[in-house]
Amino acid sequence: MSAEAVIVDVIRTPVGRGKPGGMLSGVHPVDLLAGVLDTLVNRNDLDPGLIDDVIGGCVSQVAEQSYNVTRNAVLAAGFPEHVPGTTIDRQCGSSQQAATFAAQAVMSGQADIVIACGVESMSRVRLGSSTQGADPYGPRLAARYPDGLVNQGVSAELIAAKWGLSRDELDAFAARSHALAAAAGEAGAFATEVVPVHGVDLPGSPGSLADETVRPGTTAEGLAGLNPAFRTDELAARFPDLDWRITPGNSSPLTDGASAALIMSADAASKLGLEPRARFRSFAVVGSDPLYMLTGVIPATARVLERAGLGHDDIDAYEVNEAFASVPLAWLAETGADAAKLNPRGGAIALGHALGSSGTRLLTTLVNQLEATGGRYGLQTMCEGGGMANATIIERL
Numbered sequence: 252m253s254a255e256a257v258i259v260d261v262i263r264t265p266v267g268r269g270k271p272g273g274m275l276s277g278v279h280p281v282d283l284l285a286g287v288l289d290t291l292v293n294r295n296d297l298d299p300g301l302i303d304d305v306i307g308g309c310v311s312q313v314a315e316q317s318y319n320v321t322r323n324a325v326l327a328a329g330f331p332e333h334v335p336g337t338t339i340d341r342q343c344g345s346s347q348q349a350a351t352f353a354a355q356a357v358m359s360g361q362a363d364i365v366i367a368c369g370v371e372s373m374s375r376v377r378l379g380s381s382t383q384g385a386d387p388y389g390p391r392l393a394a395r396y397p398d399g400l401v402n403q404g405v406s407a408e409l410i411a412a413k414w415g416l417s418r419d420e421l422d423a424f425a426a427r428s429h430a431l432a433a434a435a436g437e438a439g440a441f442a443t444e445v446v447p448v449h450g451v452d453l454p455g456s457p458g459s460l461a462d463e464t465v466r467p468g469t470t471a472e473g474l475a476g477l478n479p480a481f482r483t484d485e486l487a488a489r490f491p492d493l494d495w496r497i498t499p500g501n502s503s504p505l506t507d508g509a510s511a512a513l514i515m516s517a518d519a520a521s522k523l524g525l526e527p528r529a530r531f532r533s534f535a536v537v538g539s540d541p542l543y544m545l546t547g548v549i550p551a552t553a554r555v556l557e558r559a560g561l562g563h564d565d566i567d568a569y570e571v572n573e574a575f576a577s578v579p580l581a582w583l584a585e586t587g588a589d590a591a592k593l594n595p596r597g598g599a600i601a602l603g604h605a606l607g608s609s610g611t612r613l614l615t616t617l618v619n620q621l622e623a624t625g626g627r628y629g630l631q632t633m634c635e636g637g638g639m640a641n642a643t644i645i646e647r648l
Contacts, residue, residue, distance in 0.1 A: 255517040256354035257527035260295055261615035262287055262446045262511055265453055265461040266603035269373030269505030274463050276374035280316050284324035284370035287511040290446045303362035305336040306352050308345025308369035309607035313381045342636035345369055347610025353514045354531045363519040368511035369608040404481035406544045407497045407575035414581040418496040421576040422474040425501040425600045429469035432597025444615045464504050464603040474500035501576040506603030510611040529618050532644040533559035539638040545578045547640025548632040549585045555642035563588050567626025570613040572633045573598035621647040
């Protein structure tokens with residue numbers, strides 16, 4: 252019989268703009284991740300020597316995020332040297348996959364206590380720097396897709412066109428994200444999840460509107476003046492029917508951040524006198540068309556619900572990563588889910604998308620949303636570069 256994997260705690264840093272001068276840009280990514288690791292164990296009065304493994308997500312594993320950034324953060328946090336750490340890359344879903352691996356290790360009996368976490372400092376390690384000057388595909392993959400693959404922004408454009416999403420709809424959804432995140436911050440809804448960053452004077456205090464990427468007062472009308480971000484003459488010639496409606500305003504911003512989840516067996520939590528906050532119910536990961544690479548959230552959602560034996564009526568809150576507004580809007584159109592339950596505290600368009608951190612950031616927000624509302628089940632899903640998606644269902648305890 253498998254063990255039950257429970258979530259004891261989840262935390263995140265506030266998000267900073269992922270560019271020089273952003274409020275977290277002066278923090279080395281190792282230190283950024285180390286900060287949430289030591290905060291997580293300290294606020295749960297946990298001996299870090301009991302941790303079996305630390306599994307972290309990071310996408311741009313080069314420069315300051317190279318050489319196994321998770322292991323380096325484990326040591327920087329002061330954990331005993333016998334505590335291991337590893338870094339994985341499932342693109343935007345890296346730390347969601349880390350949480351899945353952590354829970355599966357517990358459920359299989361191979362571990363009792365695991366931390367899943369993630370970090371991305373997009374101000375210090377530029378997006379795309381891991382492939383700079385290199386061909387990441389090779390001739391065989393190029394031969395399979397002779398017309399060529401595209402970046403995620405173009406994929407978001409293709410999705411908007413396929414699902415008939417207008418520029419007005421995309422901008423209205425983006426404005427909704429900022430409004431919900433601003434309202435949540437002002438109401439103190441993030442108080443139990445946002446933790447200080449050592450050496451950084453944050454605006455406000457934990458629980459206030461400390462996230463640097465949230466713009467209160469954002470309107471669809473204001474966003475309408477922004478120009479498309481991904482159109483080039485070459486791409487316009489390749490896709491002559493696109494009207495190019497994805498802009499910086501209806502996309503997630505470059506972001507710095509880190510997050511972490513303390514995952515253990517129910518028995519270990521009981522022995523340590525720790526109160527579990529949620530448990531894992533089911534997991535799914537799928538591949539999808541790499542041209543429409545962000546649509547995997549649709550089949551991943553169907554699969555994770557089927558594995559849990561649940562339907563959309565059972566789900567009390569959804570976290571669908573807002574890489575671009577077209578992704579959750581296409582997801583809504585295909586699933587028929589209740590839009591009021593979608594990203595109720597705002598999403599990545601407002602709260603940022605610090606790539607490697609986003610999976611456990613969404614998990615953090617989802618746990619807190621369920622607790623605040625008395626909801627039972629939460630579902631999170633994340634589109635990923637290359638045409639993949641993760642989905643996870645948790646149950647509040």
